[in-house]
Amino acid sequence: MSTLNVRLSLMMFLQFFIWGGWFVTLGTFLANNLGANGSQIGMAFSTQSWGAILAPFVIGLIADRYFNAERLLAILHLVGAVLLFQLYRSSDFAAFYPYVLGYMIIYMPTLALVNAVAFRQMRDPGQEFAKIRVWGTVGWIVAGLTISFLFGWDAQQSIAAGALRNTFLMCAIASAVLGIYSFSLPSTPPLATRGQGGLKEMLGLDALRLLKDRSFAMFFLASVLICIPLAFYYQNANPFLAEIGVDNPTGKMTLGQISEVLFMLLLPLFIQRFGIKKTLLIGMLAWSLRYAMFAYGNNGDLLFMLVAGIALHGICYDFFFVSGQIYTDAKAGETFKGSAQGLITLATYGMGMLIGFWVAGMVTDHFATPQGHDWQSIWLFPAVFALGVLLTFLVAFHEQRAVKLPTSAKVA
Structure with a gap:
C-alpha cells in the first residue's frame, strides 16, 4: 500500500471510529444514565436524519464552491470535538439534545468530505476505493471492541455507574486528532464545475x-x-x-x-x-x-x-x-x-x-x-x-x- 493510501486509510479509520464509538451505545446511555424514554431516544437518533437532510446544503453550497474539502473536514471535526465534549458533560436529556443535534448536523457532511478527499487522489476509484473505505469499517469495529473488551464500559455495573459517558470523551479526543490530521491531507480544492446545477x-x-x-x-x-x-x-x-x-x-x-x-x-x-x-x-x-x-x-x-x-x-x-x-x-x-x-x-x-x-x-x-x-x-x-x-x-x-x-x- 502506498504512503498516500495509508494516509487516506487512517482518515477513514478515524472517521468511523468516531461515529461507532458513541452511536452504538447511545440508546443504552440515554435510557440508563439520562432517564430518557423511547420517544426521547428516537429524537436523539433522528438527529442523524436531520444531518443527512442538511448535508447536501453544506457540501453543495460550501465545499463544492468555496473551500478545500480537507480544510472544511478539519474545521468540522474540531468543532465536533467541542460538541462531543459537551455531550460528555451533559447531565440530562434537555441539555444533551441540542448538542447531539448540532453535532450530527456537522458530522454527516464529513461522510461526503472524506469520500471527496479520497476519490480525488485516485487514478482508478473502482479498484482503489474499497481497499481504503474498508478501514472505516475496521474503525467502527475497533471502537466497539474498545468499549466492550478494553474498558468494559458496557458491562452492567459500569453502565449503572455511568461509564458509557466516557464514550463521548473518547470520541471527542479522536475527533480533535482527525481535525488536526485533516490539515495534512492532500489538497482537495473545489471543482469549478460542481454545484452549478442549482439547488434542485x-x-x-x-x-x-x-x-x-x-x-x-x-x-x-x-x-x-x-x-x-x-x-x-x-x-x-x-x-x-x-x-x-x-x-x-x-x-x-x-x-x-x-x-x-x-x-x-x-x-x-x-x-x-x-x-x-x-x-x-x-x-x-x-x-x-x-x-x-x-x-x-x-x-x-x-x-x-x-x-x-x-x-x-x-x-x-x-x-x-x-x-x-x-x-x-x-x-x-x-x-x-x-x-x-x-x-x-x-x-x-x-x-x-x-x-x-x-x-x-x-x-x-x-x-x-x-x-x-x-x-x-x-x-x-x-x-x-x-x-x-x-x-x-x-x-x-x-x-x-x-x-x-x-x-x-x-x-x-
Whole structure:
C-alpha cells in the first residue's frame, strides 16, 4: 500500500471510529444514565436524519464552491470535538439534545468530505476505493471492541455507574486528532464545475423523473419503508442486549460490521448470479428473520439466535442498501447518476430514518414495563413490517432489463 493510501486509510479509520464509538451505545446511555424514554431516544437518533437532510446544503453550497474539502473536514471535526465534549458533560436529556443535534448536523457532511478527499487522489476509484473505505469499517469495529473488551464500559455495573459517558470523551479526543490530521491531507480544492446545477440538482430532485418508471418507484418506496425496521436496530439493539444481561453487548455487535465486510465482497457475485430483484428480496427477508431471532432468542440457551441476528447485518445492509445503490446507478444512466444517488440518500437516511426513529420510539414506549421492556413484542413489530414490505415488493416490482454491474462494485 502506498504512503498516500495509508494516509487516506487512517482518515477513514478515524472517521468511523468516531461515529461507532458513541452511536452504538447511545440508546443504552440515554435510557440508563439520562432517564430518557423511547420517544426521547428516537429524537436523539433522528438527529442523524436531520444531518443527512442538511448535508447536501453544506457540501453543495460550501465545499463544492468555496473551500478545500480537507480544510472544511478539519474545521468540522474540531468543532465536533467541542460538541462531543459537551455531550460528555451533559447531565440530562434537555441539555444533551441540542448538542447531539448540532453535532450530527456537522458530522454527516464529513461522510461526503472524506469520500471527496479520497476519490480525488485516485487514478482508478473502482479498484482503489474499497481497499481504503474498508478501514472505516475496521474503525467502527475497533471502537466497539474498545468499549466492550478494553474498558468494559458496557458491562452492567459500569453502565449503572455511568461509564458509557466516557464514550463521548473518547470520541471527542479522536475527533480533535482527525481535525488536526485533516490539515495534512492532500489538497482537495473545489471543482469549478460542481454545484452549478442549482439547488434542485444538489438535492437530487432532478432525478425525480425516474419515479415515472413503476419498478424504480416501487424500489424507492421500499427503500423508505425498510428504513423503519432499520431504525429499530440502530435505536434498540444495544439497549436490548444490555437490558437482558448479555455480556459485552457492544463488542458482540461488531459482528455486524465484520459480516458487512464479508457480504460486501460476495455481493457482486450474487447480483451477477441471481439478479437484482432476488438480491433485494433476500436483504428484506434477512431483516424480518433477524428481528424474529431477537424476539425469540434469550441470554441463555438461545443466545446463539441473538448472535446470528447480529451477524445477519451484512446481508440486511449490503443486499438491500448497497445493491439498491447499484440498481439506482444502473437505472439513472449517465445523466442522473449523482442526482439519483442523492435522492436515494435523502429518502433513506433522511426521510425514511426520520420516520423510522419516530415509530421505533413510539413502539418502544408502548411496550415499556415497570421491569424494563416487552422486547418480544417490540422486535415482532419490525419483523412483521419488513415481511410486509417484502411481500409488497415481490408482487409490485417487475424489472425486465438486466442490471449491469458498475465497475466500482466489482471485486478487485
